[in-house]
Amino acid sequence: MRIAVLLSAGRHAVSGRPAPVPVELQAIRLAHDLGGEVTGLHAGPDAAPLKDTLGHGLPRLVHHRITVADDPLPSLAAALIEGAFDLVLAGRTGQGGEDTGLLPYALARQLSLPLVPDAAALAEGPQSGTLSVEQALPRGARRRLVVHVPALVTVHPAAPAALPFAFAAARRGAVEARPGLVAPRAPTQIEERPYRARPKLIAKAAAGASAAERLKAATEAASGGGRLLVDPLPEEAAREILTHLRDIGVLRSR
Amino acid sequence: MTDAALSLSVVVLALALLAAAMMVRRARLWRIGKPAKVDWMAGLAALPRRYLVDVHHVVGRDPYAARMHALAAGGLLGGSAFAALALIPPLGASRLFWVAITLAFAVALAGGYMVGRRRIPVKPPRLSGGRFQRLPFFLAGYSLGAFLVALDAALGGAIWPLAWLGLWLAAAGGFGLVLQIDRGPMRHAFAGAAHLVAHPRPGRFEGERTTALLPLDLDAPRLGAATPSDFAFNRLIGFDACIQCGRCEVACPAFAAGQPLNPKRLIQDLAASLQPNATNGSYAGSPYPNARPVAGVGGPELPIVGTGAMIHPDTLWSCTTCRACVEECPMMIEHVDAIVELRRFQTLELGALPAKAAPPLMEMRYADEPGGRPLKARTDFAAGLTLPLISAKGGAEVLLWLGEGAYELRYGRTLRALVTLLHRAGVDFAVLGEEERDCGDLARRLGDEATFQRLAAENIATLARYSFKHILTADPHALHALRNEYRAFGGDYEVVHHAALLDELVATGRLPVGALAEVRVTYHDPCYLGRYNGEFDAPRRLLDRLGLERLEMERSGKRSMCCGGGGGAPVSDIEGERRIPDLRMGQAAATGAAIVAVACPQCSAMLEGVTGERPQVADIAELVLMAADAVTTLQPVPAA
Incomplete structure (x- = not known):
């Protein structure tokens, strides 16, 4: 399987220094574990900060050189068509760059590829030419989908941790530089404002309630409720589950 | 000189030649190691002092072991040397000379008894069994046999039947001892001497505490040690010097906690893998606690660490680098250096770290701090206290290095106490504030020499911009890095621990x-x-x-x-x-x-x-x- 991993010029969330994007490193890990020929793709003015991805298990990195003013989309689309990849992996969003998370969707539309967002695990599908994707859903839920390749899959932070950095591999690895496509970005009408931290919304306890009550209110709002039974009898457990399902409306009470 | 005595001299000489051959055979294995700079002349000249003073100092913590060695080694070497010299006619003819030989072997016999008494009937768990358990019999056989022959010669052949019996006993015992030079306990005698001569940290014998890890050349074709041939040859000698006394395992905190590390076994696994087609089968000491299964095979060019090799990675990562094993080792083996050398290969070449050790290193790479916290937040612990910044003052008498502990609430209290005391004593001090990066200690111990060297270079560049008399820190790890390990990268500082400074201020x-x-x-x-x-x-x-x-x-x-x-x-x-x-x-x-x-x-x-x-x-x-x-x-x- 030929796999492309899209890499963006990220920055460390705290220090602001150029750094690989964690979720893209996780994408490299998924590609590495799936096996096959893995290539990293980057379109941007400078790939030097991305050299470290070669230390996280990426065997090959191709840099399509464009200027800051260019849109990376056409360069990446052209590279993906040329490379005839079976699977394209991208992070869910970048970090420290533009971070919109829209690029994978724009690419999928342009290349007419199916897109599966938020993969936490990948495996060979049941038939050849298919891929089984485990999607990470809110609250720890998972959903397994099977897609026909070629496909574009974005990776969720719930995927397995990135492979640890190996300095020598990064040192030995080379970046193949190729010219990208000149594609000046359309001027946008986006207004930029400094970020304003908003207060976190938590469930309110009655005014003047004690700290313990406020804590209870704040934490209970996040939990699903229910009761904790330790080592119950199977019948009792089944009855309890049914009652709960009826209470929350999953089962109709008869 | 009796016929039996003459035969004894010849047997001793033959055994000595055989022993020499065995030693050469083993020493040839050390040539697989990388070259190292060794001052042979100085080492040889210092050997008696290193053995009689430095080694004795460690061995003597167990007075029984010290006496046992003095008797067994002194008697055995002295008696054997005299017995060989008896081939010179005037000496051999002197009955007085044979009295001296008799006394020497009597001493050796007493030593051999002590060796046996220590192991029999109950062998302490720290001592190895197997070949080691046979040692007292060979020692006793050789010294008792030679004693009988020498006694007969001293008495002028009065007990000649006993002398001939003794000759056979001495020959058999001596042969057993010589065979133990290659892989058995007797190896420590000659490998230990060679290790003292070519020790990788000769400063240890000059009263220095040379404990700084040696810098790694990051441009080398292979970083760290994967196979025995990646170690310097004098490190290999060190592995061979191990006598399996097990003092290290008694001192090792990971061993006590039931983690899969036993320094003795680790050194034995390394020593065993020096020879081609090596296995760990002959080891008869206590195992790694809760040992993870490994194939237990190795060789000079085969990997050391891995489930298909000699040492399981968990063993490598259990070490706290506390140097308790090094402190206890009577053969002056540098266990921690070996472990870090192996870790360097795992980390830098393979990226094979424990899962939870990788994130702190990554944060250090991109945020200069293992927790990925803002460098600016390091001084948050001092909210409400006056904490002068050196960038504002330009210089100070004391530069206070806060270290990683400053981010932590509990240790913040300690630092608040320290800052308060410094103010009260009127000490002219300042901190680097957000210019202080992590000292890199964690990265270096985990084998990530690249990150350590980068942090060291950047910290040294920062420190060069300010004037201060000395650095004060409450973190001994930072103290060790700044005082001892930055020197190799051009940072020479006088570093004081807060206990020493407070002691002086109070005094x-x-x-x-x-x-x-x-x-x-x-x-x-x-x-x-x-x-x-x-x-x-x-x-x-x-x-x-x-x-x-x-x-x-x-x-x-x-x-x-x-x-x-x-x-x-x-x-x-x-x-x-x-x-x-x-x-x-x-x-x-x-x-x-x-x-x-x-x-x-x-x-x-x-x-x-x-x-x-x-x-x-x-x-x-x-x-x-x-x-x-x-x-x-x-x-x-x-x-x-």
Whole structure:
């Protein structure tokens, strides 16, 4: 399987220094574990900060050189068509760059590829030419989908941790530089404002309630409720589950 | 000279030649190692001193072992040398000379008895069995046999039937001993001597504490050690010098906690893999606790670490780099250097770290701080205190290095106490603030030499911009890096630990302290302050000045036990049966002390993590502040 991993010029969330994007490193890990020929793709003015991805298990990195003013989309689309990849992996969003998370969707539309967002695990599908994707859903839920390749899959932070950095591999690895496509970005009408931290919304306890009550209110709002039974009898457990399902409306009470 | 005596001399000579051949055969294996700079002449000249003073100093901690060696080795070597010299006719003809030989072998026999008495009937668990258990019989056979022959010669052939019996006994015993040179216990005699001559840290014999890890050339084709041939040849000699006395395993905190590390077994696995088609089968000492299964095969060009090799990675990552094994080793083996060398290959070449050790290294790479926290937040602990920035002052007498502990709430309290005391004593000090990067200790111990060297270079560049007399730190790990390990990269600083500075301030009266109520306190030596830097006295003196009743733990000073916080062990988190800090806290509680005094953020964090009823943990600075507060409340300072 030929796999492309899209890499963006990220920055460390705290220090602001150029750094690989964690979720893209996780994408490299998924590609590495799936096996096959893995290539990293980057379109941007400078790939030097991305050299470290070669230390996280990426065997090959191709840099399509464009200027800051260019849109990376056409360069990446052209590279993906040329490379005839079976699977394209991208992070869910970048970090420290533009971070919109829209690029994978724009690419999928342009290349007419199916897109599966938020993969936490990948495996060979049941038939050849298919891929089984485990999607990470809110609250720890998972959903397994099977897609026909070629496909574009974005990776969720719930995927397995990135492979640890190996300095020598990064040192030995080379970046193949190729010219990208000149594609000046359309001027946008986006207004930029400094970020304003908003207060976190938590469930309110009655005014003047004690700290313990406020804590209870704040934490209970996040939990699903229910009761904790330790080592119950199977019948009792089944009855309890049914009652709960009826209470929350999953089962109709008869 | 009797015929039996003449035969004995010939047998001794033949055995010596055979022994020499065995030694050459083993020594040829060392040639697979990488070259190293060794001052052979100085080493050879210093050998007697290194053996009789430095080695004896360690061996003598167990007086029985010291006497056993003096008798067995002295008698055996002396008697054998004399017996060979008896081939010179005038000497051989002298009955007095044979009396001397008789006495020498009688001494050797007594030594051989001591060797046997130590192992039989009950072998202490730290000693190895197998070939080692046969050693006393060979020793006894050889010395008893030679004793009988020499006695007969001294008596002029009066007991000649016994002499001929003795000759056979001596030949058999001697042959057994010589065969043990290759792989058995007798190897330590000659490999140990060679190791003392070509020791990789000769400074250890000059009274220095050479404990800094050696820098790694990051442009080398292979980083760290994957196979035995990646070690320098004198390191290989060190592995061969091991006599499996097991003092290291008794001292090792990971071994005590049931983690899969036994320094003795580790060195034996390394020594075994020197030869082609090696297996670990002949090892007969205590195993790695909860050993993870490995194939147990190796060779000069085969990998050492891995499930298909000699040593399981969990073994490698269990080490806290506390150097207790190095301190206890009578053969002066450098276990920690070997472990770090192996870790370097795992980390730098393979990226094969324990899962939880990788994120801190990544944060250090991109944020200069293992927690990925903003460097600016390092001084947050001092909210409400005046904390002068060196960038604002341009220079100060003392530069206070805060270290990683500053981010932590518990250790923040210690640093607040220290800052308060510095103000009270009128010390001219300042901090780097957000210009202080992590010292890189964690990265270096985990084998990430690249990150360490980058952080060292950047910290050195920062420090070069400011003028200060010395660096003060409350973190012994930072102290060790700044004082000893930055020197190789061009940073030469005078670094003071806060216990030493506070001791001086109290002694000179700059910091008046009152006596604390008679509280029983025990001091836990941080490995990186004590064993690594030899500072045992200042913290104890300081505690005594505070009027505390100081109790010593079962293990203290240079033989102190690690808290489990060094060498990246907390982030590697290798599973064991117990926790190291629990063991150490048990030793502290056994003294009956109400307070464990600590002097290191790691120790503080590890010991504070112990649950249940236990002595309180307090940093030395906190205790000094309590005493200083006692003086201000009792005797108000007269208005100026």
